Amino acid sequence: MKIAIFTDTYAPQVNGVSRTLERLITHLEKEKIEYRLFIPYMKGSLPSDCIRPVLSFPFFLYPECRLSFPWAARIRKDLESFNPDIVHIATPFNMGLTGLYCAKKLSIPIVGSYHTNFDRYLEYYNLPYLSKWMWKYLKWFYKGFQRTFVPSYQTKTELNFQGFHNISIWSRGVDCTKFHPSTNEMVLKDYYDSKPAFLLTYVGRVAPEKDLDILMDTARKLPAPYKDKVHWLIVGEGPLLKELQEEKLSNVTFTGYVHGSELANIYADSTLFIFPSTTETFGNVVLEALACGTPVVATKSGGVQEIIQNGKTGILCEPRNSSQMIDAICSLLANPLRITAMANEARKYALDQSWEIIFNKLLNEYKEVIDQPFSSQNKLNMQS
Incomplete structure (x- = not known):
């Protein structure tokens, strides 16, 4: 299996999405699964030749976050050369949009993950009037995915209520050898x-x-x-x-x-x-x-x-x-x-919350999507 992942956030940024993706990449390397990871450019050396950074700048309202400016033609060429079996889009912004565009152009099965309650965030930044527009955009963005992964049943219920389809639970684990009760x-x-x-x-x-x-x-x-x-x-x-x-x-x-x-x-x-x-x-x-x-x-x-x-x-x-x-x-x-x-x-x-079990379940879901005839995938997208 060959996997391409697109995300607008990754290490050294510190948030739940970046940390989960770091662990996923570690698991893919452990299982010797080929991947390409497309991320915003960060200072410092890259931990792997499989990571593809693109031009990005700090977001003026939130300097810890970065805005990416992907060159779609170059990314499409890279993606075409890699020839992945599946594309996983982790975020619905510039990197995610580029991944969506390229995967559709190359007829590659697409899955995505929904990690963040964006509409709730708008309330905290005094932008609640954008909520209706945000949901409209998110429904359009995720409509083309063969499967959308969410981390909890509560999130699945919310997305179902908003009219999303093909939702699956991708929970989270914890490394109990790293996090344990012993202290210094x-x-x-x-x-x-x-x-x-x-x-x-x-x-x-x-x-x-x-x-x-x-x-x-x-x-x-x-x-x-x-x-x-x-x-x-x-x-x-x-x-x-x-x-x-x-x-x-x-x-x-x-x-x-x-x-x-x-x-x-x-x-x-x-x-x-x-x-x-x-x-x-x-x-x-x-x-x-x-x-x-x-x-x-x-x-x-x-x-x-x-x-x-x-x-x-x-x-x-x-x-x-x-x-x-x-x-x-x-x-x-x-x-x-x-x-x-x-x-x-x-x-x-x-x-009982093992990352290995959780990631292996995700890989099995990838396989289910890959094995589904592409004509059936298109039909599902039309219905959703």
């Missing part, structure tokens, strides 16, 4: 003056769509005696970072971007993982926290609610409700035995 406290000594009684942690983009106003409200209003015993770590970077730092809360540390064993140590050393986001199609960081044996207080929204077993591996709160988050945090901090029980269940759940 020396790694964290730079984040606080003395080890707090309770360490509460958020990991993710520091951006409006992550509902960090709710997190900060929770931090400000946490009652005594817990407030004086708690230290917060906010791990990540993004457009809200400077604004949140200016609040200068004495018990909040902003770590910036952290990865690898240091990130695993942060998860494992945390008493609770706090995740207020309501826009997640899955929530990779939630699964990583569970793998480290850290119970999660999160929002009953999106894909996260399919990961957390409420009352067993964490507590789910109503969306954008800091009062409920405070109650959940206080109830757990008051009951260390419950935290220990949840930690054990969290690790047990994560051990």
